[in-house]
Amino acid sequence: MAKNTGKGYRKGAVTSRSEFQHQGTWFKRDTTTGRIMNGSQKQHKGVRNER
Structure with a gap:
């Protein structure tokens, strides 16, 4: 499970999500x-990127 660090990034991956532009x-x-x-x-x- 991904957790916010409060420093502008997330520790861990967000599962079951992807993104595209x-x-x-x-x-x-x-x-x-x-x-x-x-x-x-x-x-x-x-969030991982799609190809």
Whole structure:
């Protein structure tokens, strides 16, 4: 389980999540259902990238 450190990063990986970039926006996806959760201009902390 990922834990916040309070220093701008996360210790550990966020499981069952991935992210991808589309037209400059990073979208987070739930890997079990495949649904898009939210979008952000910056990358999400501790979430793996899709190819």
